[in-house]
Structures are given as C-alpha cells and as structure tokens.
Amino acid sequence: MEFVDYLQAVTDGVMQGAYYALIGIGFTLIFGVMNKINLAYAAAAFGGAYASLGVAALMNTGGDFGLPPLLMFLASAVAAGLFAWVVYTICFRFTPDHYELATLMATVGAFFLIEEIAVHATDGEPMDFPEVLHGIVEDPMIEFSDAFAIRGDLLTIFILALIAMAVLLLLLYRTKLGLATRAVAQQRTAAQLCGISVDRTNATTFIIAGVLGGLAGAMIGAAVGVLSPLLFVPLTVKGLIVTVIGGLGSIPGAIVAGLLVGGLENVFLALRGITERDMYVMLLLFLFLAFRPQGLFGKKVLRD
Amino acid sequence: MDDFTWGLVQIVGVHTILGLSAYVILLTGQVSMAQAGFVAIGAYVAGMLTVLAEWHIIPAMVTGGLAASVLACIVGFPALRIRGLMLVVATIAFGEFVRLFWFNFDYRIAKGDIVVGPEGGEGFKQIRFFPENGWTTQDVAAFVWVVAAIILATLWWMDRSRAGKVLRAVGEDEMAAQSVGINLTVVKVAAFTAGGFIAGIAGAIYAHYTTHIEHLNFDILMATFAIAYPILGGLANVWGTLFAAFFIQVIVIEVLRDLGDVRNLMFGALIILVMNFLPHGLFSAKVVRKLKEWMGIGKMSDA
Helix, strand or coil: CCHHHHHHHHHHHHHHHHHHHHHHHHHHHHHHHHCCCCCCHHHHHHHHHHHHHHHHHHCCCCCCCCCCHHHHHHHHHHHHHHHHHHHHHHHHHCCCCCCHHHHHHHHHHHHHHHHHHHHHHCCCCCEECCCCHHHHCCCCEEECCCCCEEEHHHHHHHHHHHHHHHHHHHHHHHCHHHHHHHHHHHCHHHHHHCCCCHHHHHHHHHHHHHHHHHHHHHHHHHHHCEECHHHHHHHHHHHHHHHHHHCCCCHHHHHHHHHHHHHHHHHHHHHHCHHHHHHHHHHHHHHHHHHCCCCCCCCCCCCC | CCHHHHHHHHHHHHHHHHHHHHHHHHHCCCCCCCHHHHHHHHHHHHHHHHHCCCCCHHHHHHHHHHHHHHHHHHHHCHHHHCCCHHHHHHHHHHHHHHHHHHHCCECCEEECCEEECEEHHHEECCCCHHHHCCCCHHHHHHHHHHHHHHHHHHHHHHHHCHHHHHHHHHHHCHHHHHHCCCCHHHHHHHHHHHHHHHHHHHHHHHHHHHCCECHHHHCHHHHHHHHHHHHHHCCCCHHHHHHHHHHHHHHHHHHHHHHCCHHHHHHHHHHHHHHHHCCCCCCCHHHHHHHHHHHCCCCCCCC
C-alpha cells in the first residue's frame, strides 16, 4: 500500500468513526451520571433506527420512502430516546443502588429482549435502509485525485455527528439541565441536597444519550444501507471499547477515541482483511488496559 | 426416555457446569463475560486432541480445561488493576477476541480419505469420539453428569471450607478482606483460573456431544447464560446455579417449545423481572436461611 492509500483508509475511517464516537458518548454519559454501564444502550439505539423505518413505511404513499431524509434521523432520535427511557425504567429505576450486578444483568436482559423483538419484527431478515443521504448530497464523491476522494455520504454523517456533539456540549455546559446533570455526576448527595431530583436527572440523561444513539443508529443504517440485528453486538463492543479508550465518563475522550478507533480500524481492514479487523481493535483495547487503564482523558483511578 | 430427553439431560448438565464456572468468579465480586471464550478454548483444544491426535476423551477434556485455565489466569491479572465495570468491558472484548481467533483458525490434516480439523468460519466438524467408540446417548448423559457432580461436590465442599470464606470475603468487601491479611491478587487470579478450568471442561464436553462446533456457538449469548445461571439462581450456594440451569434450559426453552419463537423473548424478560423483584437471585442468602429454618436444619450452625 502506498501512502495515499493509507490516507484514504484513515480519512474514510475517521468519518465513519463519528458514529462510534456518538455511541461511546452515550455509554460514557450514563456511566458519568450513574456509575453504571447500560449494556442495552446500542441495542436501544438501533431500536430507534428500526422505528424510523416503521414510521417511514407508515407514511409511505408513493413508490419511494415518504419521509424527507432529515425527518428519518429525527424519527430515529425520538424513538431511541423513548426506548432509552424504557430501559432506564425497567433496568435502573427499581434495581438496588449499591448492587451493580443486578443492574448490569438487567441491561443484558434488555439487550436480548430488544434484539429478539427486532428479529421477530423483521423475520430475521436485514432491512434495507433508504439512501437518505443521496437526497442531501448531490455529488456522491469529492475527488481530489485518482487515488484519493472523500465520500459525500460519509462527510454528511461526519458533519451531522459534529453538530450533534456541539449541541450536546452546549446543553451540558450552558443550560440549567446540563448543570444539574454535571452536579449529579460529580456529587450525587450534594446535588440532592441542593434540591435536584436525582431520579429525574438520571432519566433525562438516559433520554439525551438515547437521542444521540438514535442519530448514530440512523447514520449507520444510511452508511451501511441495511439494518440487521447482527449489528447489535459488534456495535455494543465497539462502543464500549471507545468508552474505555477515551476514559470512562469523559466526553472529549469518547469523541477522540471514536475517531481514532474508526481510523485505525480501516487501516487494519486494508492490511489484514475483514475477518481479522476487529481482533486488532481489541488488541488496542488490551494495550490500553495494560498500560493506561484510565484511558486517554480519564481520571487516574487510585486503589480504594 | 427417548434420545431427545437424554439429549436434554446432556444439555442441562453442560449448562450447569458452564454456570458453575462463572459462579466461582462471581463469588469474588467480579463479573466475567469471557466464559464463552474459555468454553471455546476447551472445546477446540479437546476436539483437536481427540480428532487429530486420537486421544481419549478424559485426558483431552482435562487438557482443554488446563488450556482454558492458563488463558483465564492471564486474563485474571489485569483484573487486579481494572475493576468493576471496566472488567466487564475487558472480558466482553476478550470473549469476542477468542471467538474471532477461532473464526480465523484453520488447521486441517488428512485422516484416511477425509480431511478433518478446524476450518475457520466453516467450523470444526466430525468430532466423533463418542459415536466412533460406541457410546450411546445414555452413556454420554451419564458421563456429563458424573463430571457435573464432581464439580458440584467440589465447589459445595469448597464453599464450606476456608477457601470459600476467603472468596466471599473478597466479594463482600475487598478492603476489609485485605486488612485481615487476605492476598487479593492470589484470590482473584485463583478464582479466574478455576473458573477458566471449569469452563474449558464444559467446552470439551460440548464439542463432543454436538460433534460440530463453530465460532458462532461461543457468542455473547453463551457468555450471558454462564453468568445468568448463578445470578438468577442466587450466590448463596451451588444449588441455585443448578436450579437456574434446569429452569431455563428445560422449562423456558423446552417445555414452552409450543409457544414457538416467543420463548426467546422470555429469556430477556425473565432476567429483567428477576433482577427487579429478586435482585439477589432466587436462592439468596436470606431465602436459604429461611428455608433452612423452615425445614428445621442448620439451626445450630453458624448461620
């Protein structure tokens, strides 16, 4: 491979890494506020993308999908936010606070429940996702030379993801809601003493994370062209890897790690092929766990 | 009983062993989502030993278990630096890594007029030790349960010995355990090693009774089964795991077969329900104490 091929692989990968970053942010947000992992998160995000297909099918009047492209993303985000709230209610709200095992197990149960519902609703067949991006992007390729081009659909996804991240950061750092969320994340009891409803803040965080996940789900659908329950496990694993590499609880970490994993993954793909790609991503995680367990931006974990 | 029922007896036995492999690790308060990976190592190693090297099943099974325990020991060490939820992520990734390793693993040799051995994504076919040696389904079921009984008895005995107390002490409160002189490193790594060995044994048996394994057998669902049995059954003693394996494999999956695919939904829903209403599992320490009082045993014990 020549240098320009690497450049192409990294560029495509970093742009695709945008949805890893979004999923990583979702895991990290929930971890930051609740100190727990929601293993059903990526499944709920895909649930949103499936729901947007359902909405599109309902509103389908002509031969083509009846929804404008951006509405597909919106429908997916809203539905995923709703599913995230359901997951919060059935897995987090009533399980004991100081016994993480119960919550963790419940989210694994929710993962399989959502996966099975998706399998049943679609008879286990992959569903075609409309090429919504082609409605937005006129020219599918921005060519710089024979060997290097930027794919228009990926660029659109990348920009959309950046906008979503910017909105999230504004929400967290410039609004009262964000202040409450950060307060609960920092010192739960103190936040409660200031009159913040921890339960409501937790639920809101889940919904925000769910909305981001729904966007990521629709983006993946649009970029890959199909939705399949077979995507649930790999995306959950990738999202978790991104979360750990970025540092648990760190949003900038999740963004950087998402783009990093996306870029490196595409290089591994080019060098070693699809069957071995993910093994190298996991080796990267093991390297981080061995030498920098707090991740890129995480706080150093001292022995307690 | 027909062959189908005997087959079910085998499945419950192997799943009980699988659940016990996670039980040992859970006692120390660690969650391992890598059990399916250890099962895969035991399955492939033992399968290759009986098929390619023509070993007997018992040494092959023990070697498969040892191979898995070596890997588990290696996984156990980072578990000391990373804790709690990070360990969940690390073990999920490790389990998937092992699965992908076998997906890419190709090693076949000609044996007579057929080629045998693991063949990457196609899987590992023709693991025919049982049929070739004339074992009937009943013999295999008996073999599975002898192994399961040995492991159940060993863990039951361990639970009542000092070793069990030490494991539970680490699980309850690491700092308190450390302050009375318990070496956390030794305890945690030992628990992982033992859990890996038991999972490897489960894998070796699994490979031989199904005769055909592939990487997809050892996915997150299997890892979930492993931790679900002890967690749903309760960590008070080994019987909870046995009961949960029986309940899920026989009642939820087989007896309700008439419900069709809907029963797959029930596994997830069942976990969520139990965790909301009985977060410490069905046979939690409290329930077991009540049961003992009710039956009039154990009143004089230290309970």
